[in-house]
Every structure is written in C-alpha cells, then in structure tokens.
Amino acid sequence: MSTQQQYDVAIVGGGHNGLAAACYLAKAGKKVIVLESQPKVGGMSASGYLMPGAPKHLVHSCALDLMSLRVHPIVPGELELERHGFRQVEMSPAYAYLHPDGNSLVFWRDPHKTAAEIRRYSEKDAAAFLRLMKVVDLFISIAVPMMRVDPARKNLLAKLRVMRTAFLGRKLRPELMALVTSSAYGATLEYFEHPITISAMAALTGAAGPITAEGSGIYFALLGFLHKFGVGRVIGGMQALPDAMASRLAELGGAVQTSAVVEEIVAANGRVKGVRLKDGGTITAKAVIASCHPKMALDMVTKGQVEQRLLTRIAMAPANAHGASPLRIDLALRGLVSVDRHEARRGDGVSLRKCVLLIGTADAVLENFASSARGEVPKLPYMWITAPSAVDPTQAPSGQDVVYLYPPAMPVFPREGWDAIRDSAAAQTIAQASLYMNGLAEYEIARRIETSADLAKRLNVQNGCVTHLDTSALRSNTLRPAYGLGGDTLPVAGLYFGGAGIHPGGGVNGMPGRLAASRVKRFLG
Numbered sequence: 001m002s003t004q005q006q007y008d009v010a011i012v013g014g015g016h017n018g019l020a021a022a023c024y025l026a027k028a029g030k031k032v033i034v035l036e037s038q039p040k041v042g043g044m045s046a047s048g049y050l051m052p053g054a055p056k057h058l059v060h061s062c063a064l065d066l067m068s069l070r071v072h073p074i075v076p077g078e079l080e081l082e083r084h085g086f087r088q089v090e091m092s093p094a095y096a097y098l099h100p101d102g103n104s105l106v107f108w109r110d111p112h113k114t115a116a117e118i119r120r121y122s123e124k125d126a127a128a129f130l131r132l133m134k135v136v137d138l139f140i141s142i143a144v145p146m147m148r149v150d151p152a153r154k155n156l157l158a159k160l161r162v163m164r165t166a167f168l169g170r171k172l173r174p175e176l177m178a179l180v181t182s183s184a185y186g187a188t189l190e191y192f193e194h195p196i197t198i199s200a201m202a203a204l205t206g207a208a209g210p211i212t213a214e215g216s217g218i219y220f221a222l223l224g225f226l227h228k229f230g231v232g233r234v235i236g237g238m239q240a241l242p243d244a245m246a247s248r249l250a251e252l253g254g255a256v257q258t259s260a261v262v263e264e265i266v267a268a269n270g271r272v273k274g275v276r277l278k279d280g281g282t283i284t285a286k287a288v289i290a291s292c293h294p295k296m297a298l299d300m301v302t303k304g305q306v307e308q309r310l311l312t313r314i315a316m317a318p319a320n321a322h323g324a325s326p327l328r329i330d331l332a333l334r335g336l337v338s339v340d341r342h343e344a345r346r347g348d349g350v351s352l353r354k355c356v357l358l359i360g361t362a363d364a365v366l367e368n369f370a371s372s373a374r375g376e377v378p379k380l381p382y383m384w385i386t387a388p389s390a391v392d393p394t395q396a397p398s399g400q401d402v403v404y405l406y407p408p409a410m411p412v413f414p415r416e417g418w419d420a421i422r423d424s425a426a427a428q429t430i431a432q433a434s435l436y437m438n439g440l441a442e443y444e445i446a447r448r449i450e451t452s453a454d455l456a457k458r459l460n461v462q463n464g465c466v467t468h469l470d471t472s473a474l475r476s477n478t479l480r481p482a483y484g485l486g487g488d489t490l491p492v493a494g495l496y497f498g499g500a501g502i503h504p505g506g507g508v509n510g511m512p513g514r515l516a517a518s519r520v521k522r523f524l525g
Helices: 016-027 074-079 111-119 123-147 156-168 170-181 184-191 195-208 216-229 240-251 294-300 308-315 340-346 362-373 418-434 452-459 511-524
Strands: 004-012 032-035 088-090 095-098 104-107 232-234 255-257 262-268 271-277 282-290 328-333 356-359 383-386 401-406 444-450 495-497
Touching (some): 004 016, 016 032, 016 240, 016 511, 032 240, 032 282, 104 195, 111 123, 123 170, 123 184, 123 216, 156 170, 184 195, 184 216, 195 216, 195 356, 240 255, 262 282, 282 294, 294 308, 328 418, 444 452, 495 511
Parallel strands (some): 282 495
Antiparallel strands (some): 271 282, 328 444, 356 383
C-alpha cells in the first residue's frame, strides 16, 4: 500500500451499510474506498466457517434472517445484487412458538392462517388478533414510507401519502395511539386471554427488547412485517450479501481494503481531510462516512475538532441500556435435529424443522429481562433457535446440521463477569433448547459462544448492541443517534454517519448507507 492515497470518499467500516453507501457513490461517479478492520467485509452481516472442530459447518456470527431487507427491498434492486450472487428464499412458515406443554402456534405469512392457529386455543383471541393486525398494518403503512426517506429533508410527497393513509384509517386512530404508547406486554394483555397466545406474543416481541418498557407496543411491527413482507434466508449464508455488494462495488470502480484499521478521522478547521490508518498509511478524502458505531466514529476524529458536549451526548446515548443483550451460541452437529414432540402434538403434518422456533412463556420473557438487568443469568433462558442448514443444506455437510441459539435477554454485565460464567450459561442455554429440539446434546461436534462483551470487542460496538443504539421515539429520525447529530450535517464538515446508529436504525437493509450516500452526494455537489 502506498503511504498516501486520494479519494472523493473514504468509508470506515465494510459492513453491509458501508458497502451500500460505497456502491451508490461509485454509481454516481465518485472515487470511493471502503476500509474494513476485519480480514473480510460483512461486519454484523458476515458468516463463515468459524468452528475449528467443525470446519464445514457455516456460522452466522450475528444476523441470520432477512426481514428488514424485505420491508425495504430498494437497495438490492437498485444495486442489481442478484447479478452478483445474492439470492434469498422465503421461509414458510417462518416462526413457530413452542409451549412447554407440547402445544405450538405457527406464525404464517397469511394473518388469517395465523388467526386459525390461535383459534385452536381461543375464538376470542383469534378475533382480537385480526383486529390488532388492522391497527399494526395502519402503523406500518404510516411508518415505512417515512423510514425510506431522509428525515432531514422536507419529503412533502411522502408526508402527503402518510397523511392520506392516516385519514383513511382515522377510525383506528384511538387503538393505534394506545398501541404505540403502551408496553408490548400491556398491549398483549389488552388483546389476548389464553396463556399460549400471550406467551407467543411475548416471545415474538421480546426479540426487540424489554416488553414492559413504555412505548414498546411498536414491537408488534415485527408481526406486521412478518405478515406483510415475509421472512427470507440468504442462500449460501448471509456473507453472500456483503460479498455481492463488494462485487458490485468493484464493477463500479470502487475499492475495498480489508485488515485496514482506521485510527484517526483527520480533520482541521472544522472540515474532514481523510483518515489515518494504524499501519501509518493515510488516505485523503473530501468526505468520510463512518458506518461504525457513532461514538467510535466521533472518538476517532482529530482531538479538538468535535465539541466536548457532543462527545458527551453521544457517549451517553443508550446502547443495551436496559441491561440485556443477546448471547449467541452456534452448534455443529453430526446428525439432523427434529421437533418431534411438538409436531406430534399438532398432528397436521406441518414441519417445524425449518422454522425459527420461539421458546419461553410470557413469565420467562419477563424474568429473563429482569434477571439480566440485575446482572444475573436467567434461570430458564427464553430464546429463538433455528437450524439454518434445514432451509439451506449447503451450510453443513450432508446429513448434518448447524444450529443457531439466540437468547435475546442475557446480562450485558453479569456480576461475576462473562469469563467466569460463559461455559455454564452456554450449557444452561443448550440444555433448555434440548427440551424442544432433539439432537443438540447427542450430535454435538463443536460449539461457538459469543457474549455481548465478545461482540463489542470484535466489532467495536458499545455494550455489544446489535443496533448500535437502542431504538425508541427519542432515538429515531433526526434524533438518532442524538440531538444535533442526526441531521444532514455534522459538526465536522464532510463527516457523515452511515450505520445502524442513524435513521432508520438497525436491521439488514442497507438504508442507512443509502441515506449517507445521498447526503454525501449533496455535499460534494
């Protein structure tokens, strides 16, 4: 590498958002370079063969399924990613709740089929579910158009469409306001009465955060997205998405440099000048997009160029502030898993093996978040589990499986420290999952465990928060990541955020990168 390189735009971070931004800018004729600290691109959308004891079992080191990208399918289409190897299949059914007593509730793409599942337990709950879905659909119809635009712009056309939608749905306005201002758990209890329905809703919405938090009623958007857009899985593993983006970028003339650790975003006189790398190399650029965590980005800016009050403001922005964060466990198996007990109880021939399985009663979901906030490992881990190789057999050797265990609520800061309890927490999680999915214990070849502390260290994200910052009404639109830092400009001219820490937030969709690219294009004129 030469000691100095010149580009129009340097992008810090080669996750899917950074790559999306690079592609859009290269498509506009800009000279772009992506700088990724890891040996390969992908960030939280990476996958690979990460278990030495099972070198042919594919591991998804963070994101696994596609929901957000189906809500916002703009990026793959505009960047022609299918020409570069990106392919997904829809999972049907996608999610299934498994109750401890052997009953189950499948969340189908068709809300009426889901209502029929609920009707097996309660006619009243089935009717309430369809009523709730009308409210959730109205929320989505209002929210999604605004998620697709730059909140710092006027967006008059999008706002007119939203106003029209809100007017047509005005009869549902009281229920919509009640939903978005209540807790997810409170809304669940308002609508449903049967313990299986209540537990299924708690287990679904709990993936977004504590279900007792005020305003968490918006977590029901997960259910709306499922029914409206479905859930996809990338063939060949999630790595195929950033790899397709990198291929498209190369086609457009852009550059990617891996194992490139940025130590400083160089700025002088209130204007960005480029970046300085750990190996001593420098890259001059008219603009810099930081697709990494916003705090990490501002901490890298030349000292004295960002006001201390803004550094404090971003440092105090909540990231897993409720004290809970997912634990990730991957298991390589020498055989195939099954969900025999719950399938037999159904008796309708529906296969649950390919689903994402939701495990844990409503009480367990509540206890998991409460325990994590106290720094304690939950007694009965609530989790989402799935076998990626059941949908895409190429992800494990023939006749074998790889399984992904995801307890959403484990302590960010356990009292004893993760080094002391890592193995026992993993064993407890696997034992709990084994009660629902056959084969985990007897077929295990190897395992990989990643705590929030591990993720924070590996990808430099605060508290291991997979969305960079917690999502709430006070951390959305131009208030994301913080007041004064979510608009069209930052305190240093030419510096832009471009990751999950800005609008519209987390999820694998590329929209923050697309937004950052549009802002940089305006800046460069």
